[in-house]
Amino acid sequence: MLTLSGFIIVLFARLVSGGPCDNIVNVTSSWPGGYTTALLIPIKTPITNWTMIISFSSVLTSLQVWSAASTSTNNIQFKLTNLSYNGVYSAGAILSGVGFNAYFNSNANPVPTVSSILFNGVNICSTVVSSSTTSKPVTTTTARLLSTATTAKPMATTTAKPGTTATTKPMTTTTTKPVTTTTAKPGTTTTAKLVTTIKPVSTTTAKPLITTTPKTGSTTTTKPLTTTTIRPINTTTVKPATTTTQATTTSSTGLPTKYNYREVITKSLLFYYAQRSGRLPVNDNPIPYRSDSALKDVGQNAEDLTGGYYDAGDHLKLGFPLASAMTIAAWSIIDYPIGYSSAGQLTTAQNMVKWASDYLIKAHVQPNKFYGQVGDGTLDHNYWGRPEDMTMSRPAYFISTANPGSDLAGETAAALAATSMVFASVNSTYSALCLTHAKQLYDFAKQYKAKYSQSMPQAAAFYPSSDFGDELAWSAAWLYRATNNVTYLNDAKAFYTQYGLSNNPSEFSWDSKTAGVQVLMAKLTNDPLYKTATKTFCDSKVNQPKTPKGLLFISTWGSLRHAANIAFVCLQAADLNINPLAYRKLAQQQIHYALGDTGRSFVVGFGVNPPLKPHHASSSCPNRPAVCDWSTYSSTAPNPQVLYGGLVGGPDSNDNYTDDRSNYVTNEVACDYNAGFQGSVAALQSLAVQGVFN
Structure with missing residues (x-):
């Protein structure tokens, strides 16, 4: 209707x-x-x-x-x-x-x-x-209808990474x-x-x-659909x-915002373009220094594992942080579509999530078998150069009933459930495909319980999991939101109690979903149990002492990522009318810190004095046919390519930061770094467009 x-x-x-x-x-x-x-x-x-x-x-x-x-x-x-x-x-x-x-x-x-x-x-x-086809004049009735219309609001809902080693004119306007x-x-x-x-x-x-390609060696092409909506x-x-x-x-963007959120969203999406692996579409590759790469990525039984995103400044494909990033990205598209559409970026954002979901579906080769990593960490980190030029072995690692991973399977189920919602009104067949895989992965996670980093020790050096109870509740909650099947809601409630998720966590990250579970359950149920937990979490962040320049500091590794993720959770809480002004101010302060409030931007290619030397291999390489190797890594010159939109790790607890390519703690970029950041900017843009908050 x-x-x-x-x-x-x-x-x-x-x-x-x-x-x-x-x-x-x-x-x-x-x-x-x-x-x-x-x-x-x-x-x-x-x-x-x-x-x-x-x-x-x-x-x-x-x-x-x-x-x-x-x-x-x-x-x-x-x-x-x-x-x-x-x-x-x-x-x-x-x-x-x-x-x-x-x-x-x-x-x-x-x-x-x-x-x-x-x-x-x-x-x-x-x-x-x-x-006969010239513009019709606006009639009195039409004018009245237009004047009584209201803005359709989006649905109100609601990581310390261990050892891994341009000027562009913004949108112009003639009005404020x-x-x-x-x-x-x-x-x-x-x-x-x-x-x-x-x-x-x-x-x-x-x-x-x-x-x-949902399974090995087969390609499923959905038939064109039509809709009268x-x-x-x-x-x-x-x-x-x-x-x-x-x-x-x-x-200025014409909105009364301090920073150009449209430009930030656009460039953040360009960052994800730069991270793409596999065969790149000829007509949709806006990154001139990137082309096809890792076309021989296969599973142990020759399953096609091409595609997806490179995790960070390196060329590993790591399923756990990728799925976490895509859950958050899809969440922001579901709840803040106006933020993206008013920036002209809604379809690009949907395509960004789909590039990941296509890969996650490929990696789910059997109901109880999922490939969670492609690439050997040691071999990958011994190489500095273009992904297009890689020649090293890239083994693939998986979880199964013999070596399960409830956290990895559960997070991927959440990502695909959220993605199914993104595409529900766009392509129902693809949405259904995502949901089918989400349900299978959830059943796998629920029936065979273990931490993926124990079953896949290769991942433990990069993204070790602390527990899996939060991912079980998280995936159940997302499946309930996607299906409205109360069985999933009951599971989420049971896991919430069983794994003690009412506590006040220190962060919201690829490893810890508890804060996300709390605010999502608050949205889905309106139960004071979850709303109180969410309020406790965000109140503690509002009251936590900040760095001298105002950063909500959680951890040295990816400090800005942590602040942005918390901003996103508390923007969700504000949508539920839980201390909305205080939480939106907190979120705005943290995002503005990243965009330039300290006198410099921490987003590559945006704002005043942005990072010039992010720890990112492909953008550090000169144009072909010039050689790119460890001498390039050691160069003190700026990266020859501009990694538009990449959010670097960020400063320490005293706001100290050095733009140093060799410092992967403070200057690396990653898919999970940008997810909560981009989602928060989309939320702030949506609020500004609707005149709710700025």
Whole structure:
């Protein structure tokens, strides 16, 4: 059934449709006096830069643009130019990262529409417009309907890593007016390759093919689905710069936020692009120094284990921290879709999670057998170079009934259950596939209990597990949320009691899910038992003494990761109306610390004085064919490639930090570092867009 907000978006899309640029402009949300669009521009010939001249049918009050620089002299015609990271495209690609919010007088009748777009001097809009399809004027009834619409709120829910060894222009705007959108819960159409967008004015959305390999040697291709549900769609494909210049600027976004959250979300997703392993899609690889790698990753019986993400600055693929990171990332997409969609990044975020879930499904080769690691830690850490150039042996290790791992199986079940929710309204077949594997892995974890790092000693040197009771409760809670099957809820309650999860943990991390269990159960049940535990946890973090510059310090190893994860949990608690102002302020302070409040950014390629030398092998390598080896590692020069969006480990308890490639404690990056950080930024962006908190 189409919701009121969804109906308003469709109605408004029809009011601004019928113009010559409907083939390019997709209205994704609207409100009285404005609307949001995503642009889809086919690239006919190779380009290294671009300019767009966008003309409107009548005057705007302002235009807020992302993924482009914007200038205007008359508020009718606007000139957009590429940023440093999205100017290079090959023929046949789609430029889909640029979008804007158009603001105009709420009494405008008809509303301003895009009348022409010149892309590098060529008109890319349709050339003929029938008089019968011109924009309809806004009637009194429609105006009343738009004025009474409210913003559709997202659902309110809710790691110390042992030894492992650019300037880009942000979004420009000509207004400071906050965006108060009338937005239905965004939906997307997603593939592992090029994102396809269907206009929200359509009454039928064709779902794309999604191909996965759930078991050895077999490929399951889901058939195209259709749906009559109309949902706004936001897409983006961003390309980073090939320059070695580091970012030094941050600017206003039109929202009253101190930092450009849209830019942060965009660049965090670029970090995950840089971590991808396997065969990279030709039309969806925005990292110029990355290409296919580790194509011979197989299991002990030749099972296909290509794909997934490299864990950190090295090239190991480690299932436990990866699954944890993807559970949090999926959680943020489920609960804060507006944070992503308002940044034009919802589909990219969904694709980021899918790149992991495709791999996790591959690694689950039998109901009770799961590959949790690819690569030998010693061999991997004896190599410094490009993943594309690796030649060492990459053995794979698994858990089974003979050598179980309830923590690994349980966390992966949670990740796939959460991912099934991300895709429930996008592709029901893929969602069901994720859920099937989640249920099997949960049953495996529940029936055969042990710590994975005992069964897989190869992982113990990197991510040893302290216990598995929290993952059992965590996975049960996520399966209950995904299925509404009360059996899983009862299991979660039983595990919560059995493993003493009512305590006040020191952290929320890849190893410790207790705080996450508490806030998720509070959301699912509204039970004071869980709400009290959540309040105790977040109150203790609010009251904990901070470093001299304000960091909530938990551990030297990945200090910023810990602060960001706690920020995410407490933002979830705030959504449940548990001390919302105090918890949101805590979260904002910790995220802003990472973004620059100390006078420097800890996010590569973002803000003032960002890290130049993260401990990250592939971005430390010069362009081919130059050699990349341990001499590169020892160089004191900045990394030749900009690892956009990577959150480094961070400072010590006295705010001391040195940008040193050799220091993997404070300067390495990792998939789990960015997950809670990105989720927290998406939450803060969502709150700002809705005018709830800033």
